[in-house]
Amino acid sequence: MAKYHHCKDEPLHALYNNVEKLFPDLFMLFFLLHIHAYFWILFDNAITKHLMTYRRTGCLLSRDLDSSLVAVTLVKQLREAQTFAIGMEDSPNSLDARRVANHIGSEHHEVFFNSEEGIQVLDEVLFSLETYDITTVHASVDRYLIPKYICKNTDSMVTFSGKGSDELTQDQTTAAHSLELTVPFLDHQFTSYYLSLPPEMRIPENGIEKHLRDIFEDSDLILKEILW
Known part of the structure; x- marks a missing residue:
């Protein structure tokens, strides 16, 4: 039986009023480009807003992508930033952090x-x-030792960290040495934007690091072996 158009049905020409329906692949491309551009702007601003200080600034650096991105963005803006790594001598973490710092x-x-x-x-x-929580204490020994070293051996008074919500306890160990801790990935504008994205773009396999890797893929700011 032929189906006649009902007044409540969407007219066929409505297809041409929606770019997402007309060119789904092209729409997704522009959508991702917008996300990447906005990610970079918000992340860059999250660091810039904490640089309005006369105090020497440094960054905690390890072998992970997050701290490397914070460090490279900080050096790009500040140029005279200090980086700090902690661990056993010649451990993979120390060696990779050294390579990033040299880069x-x-x-x-x-x-x-x-x-x-x-x-x-x-x-x-x-x-x-x-x-006395075992996990918290175990993860905090190095976080206590490194600000202790910074305060005794350098003139840095503000340190950036590439960690996020799992590192909130680090603020207590740095405060013990009167060292200010700054965590750009927890910037309220940055996190609000990320949480506003569709759920399928925030699942682990396509999470925040996936977007950050895509942003820096064609850049020489980050070593490829650290990026991936």
């Missing part, structure tokens, strides 16, 4: 410690954290 041209500092030195500061770490 971006930062004034790099390496802090090495052994298990005995970690045990010696446990009481101080517990006092700063105000918790």
